[in-house]
Amino acid sequence: MKESKDFSSTEKVISESLYADTAKRALYLSLICSLLFLTLGITSYDYLHFFNQNITLWSNLWPRLVFNTLPWLLAALYIQKHKHKPKTKIINWTIFHGLIFIVTGFIHVWPIALNGSPESLIYVGATNGAYFFGTWVILAIPKKIIPICLTITILLVWLPLITIAKITGNLIIFKNVLNDTLFLGPAGFGAGFFISKLYEQIARIKAEKQIEAAKFLGTEVYSAIFEDKKELFKEETRTGYVLYIDIRNSTYMTNNFKKEWEAFGREWMAAASDLVPNNRGNLLKTGGDSLLITFGVFDEALPDLSDIPGIERDEISAENQRWKELTYHCFSCTHKLIQKFQELSKLHFPNTPVKLGAGIDRGPIHRGIRGSDRKMELDIWGDRVNCSSRLQDYSKNLLSHFEKDSSVLVVSPFAGDYIEDQTDFKTHLINDSGIKDFPGIKWVLVKEFPYYLRLANDPGVKAA
C-alpha cells in the first residue's frame, strides 16, 4: 500500500531528485559557460593586447574555442549522456570545472602576470569573482557533497590562482586576489547551501504531498498519477465481485444519537478502510452510510493467453482458482466488516441495535474514468453494480423472515457459484415483488447476522 511508504525511502527519493536536479543545472551551466568563455576570447582581447602586443584576436580566440568551449560542451555531453549516477556526475563536473579554469588562466592571463605584469590579474578579478560566486549559487549542490566539491574547488581553482598571484611577487595584488577569492568563493558555497536547502524543502513538500495524496486517492489513482501507470485509467471490463453495504436505521440513529452516531461513523469508516484492502478488496465509494466495495476489478490484469492452443484446461483451472480466491476474500471481508460493525455498535450503543444490509453480485464490471476535466473519478458501473445495490435493498423485504434487528447479507445466484460451504446460507425463493430491475433473479442466498444482544442472550445460538 502507498500509505505504508516508509520514511527512509522518502528521504532517498528526495535526495535522488536533488542530485538529478543539480546535475541538470550543471548541464545548463556547462552550455552557458561554453558560450561565455568563447565570448571572453573577444572581450578580453583589448586588455591582453595592452599587456602583450604580440597577442592577436585570433591567438586569443582559438585557444578558448579548443580548450574552453569544447571541454565545456564535452562536460555537458557527459552530464547528458553518461550512465554515472547524478552524484558522481556533479563531483566529476566540479573536477572538469577546476581543470578548465586552470587552462583558461594559462591562456595569456597567467603567463602575462608571471612575465612582469601582475596587474593583469586585477583585470580578470571581477570575472573570477562572478565565476566563483555564480557557479555555486546556480548549482546549489546538495549539502552532503559540499565538503568534497569545496575541497576540489580549493585545490583546483583557488589554490592555483592564489599561488600564481603569490609568484608574481606583487604583495598588493596577491592580497587583493586572496581577499576576493576567500570572500567570494565561500560566499558562493554558502549562498548555494541555503538555496539547496530551499530546493530540498520544495522536494520534501512535493514528496509529502504525494504521500498525503495517496491516502485520499487510493492505491490505483496514486499509481496512475504519480508512478505513471496510466493504463490503470484505461476503460475496460473486468470480472469480479461487488459488495454494497448500507446501514439500515441511520436516520433514526442520527436524530437520536447525533454526536455518538458521528463518532461511531468515523470509527466504522476507519475500520472499513483498513479491513477492505487487507482482504484484497477495493473500497471504491463511501456515500453517506453506504460502502461500495469491489474484489478483483482493480487487480493486476493477467495476460490474455486465448491465442495459445492446448492450454484450455489449464486456463479453466486457473480461472476457477482465481474465483475461489476472490470468493474467499469477498466473503471473509464481508463477514469481518459486519462483525466489526456489530462490535463497534455494541461499544457505542449498548441498548440500541444497529443493523446493516448487504448485497453481493459477481460478473463483468466496467471500470474507468468518468467526469469532465473539472472533476474526474475512477468509477465502476454496469448491471452487476446496480444489482448489488438492489440486492442490498431487497434485504429490507426479508425482515419478516429473520429477527428484525439482524443484519442481512443477500447474495445473487451468480455470486453463489464458488461458495464451497453454503451451510450458513438459506436459499430464498423470490415470489413476491421481486428484485427491482432484475426480474430474472428467481432466488437468492441469504445469510443472517444476528444482533449481538440476542446472540449473547440466546443459548441456542451461542452453542451453535
Next chain:
Amino acid sequence: MISFLIPFFYFLIYGSATLAAAIPIVYSSSKEIQLLSIIIAPVSFSITFILVAGLLSQIGKKAIFPGSFERSLKDKIYGPRRLYGACWTALFYFSPLYFVCLSLPPLKKLVFRLFGYTGPVDFTIYPDTWVRDLPCLLFEEGAYIANKSTLGTNMCLTDGNILVDRIKIGKKAMVGHIAMIGPGVKLRDNVEIGLGCTIGIRSTYKKGSKVQPCAVINHGAVIGENCIIGTNSYLGLKVQILDNIHVPAGSNIPAGTTIESQEQADSLHAKETESLINHKINVLNMLTAKAEAARTG
C-alpha cells in the same frame, strides 16, 4: 514467390560479399595493391555481407510485429517474416562474423540497428544466444544474456500458427545459461533468471525478482518485486506472487493461485513437496523390497 526469393537473397548476400572481397584482388594494377587488397579482403567481405543482409532485411522488417500468424509462405505476414529471417540467419549462423559484430560496439550497433532493433545497445549477448525478430526485442542498459539461452520472440503453435510477441529485458537484468524465455515476457530491472529456467509466454517479473536454477514457470505468471522463486519450483498457469515473497525450492504452485504471504508460499511447498518426497520414498521402498525378494527367492 517467397520460396524463390529466399535462395536469391542468400545468393545476393554471399555473392556480393565475395565479389567485394575478390574484385580488388583480381583487378589490382600492382602487386602492392593486390597484397593490400588481400589483407583488407576479410573486412570488405564482412562489411558487404552485413550491409547487404541488413538492407535486404528491410523488405521483411515491417512484418516483424506481435501477433499470431498462419505458418504458410503464402501468408501476408509470415512470408515477409521468412525473408527477414533468411537475412538475419545468414548473419547469425555465420558465427565468426557474428562474433566479431558482437565484440566491436560500433559494429554491434550497426548490425542491430540495420535489423530493426531500436533500444539501447549497451547489453551483453553471446553468439550462441538464440535471438530472432530484433524489432520485437528490447534490452535495457546493462542487460546480460548468457550463452546458449533462448530469447524466443516467436513460437510455433500446434494449430499451425506462429506466435510472435515482444521480449523486454530490463536494466541490469540477467538471463542465465540455457534459460528459455517465451514470447511476451517482461523482465523488469535487476531481474535474474537462473540457469536452465523455463519462462512461459507473457509472464512478467517485477523489479529485483529472482528465479533460481531449473525453475519452470508457466504462461502468464506475474512475479512481484524482490520475489525469489526457489530452485526446481513449478508455477502453474497465471500464478501471481505478490511482492517480497520467497517461494521455497521444489514448490509446486497450482494454476491460477495468488500467493499473498510467505506463510502461504511455505504451506504450498510443504504440502506438495512432502507428498512428492513420500511418493519417492514409497517407490524406493517398493523397489528395494522387490530386489530383496528376488535375491532371497
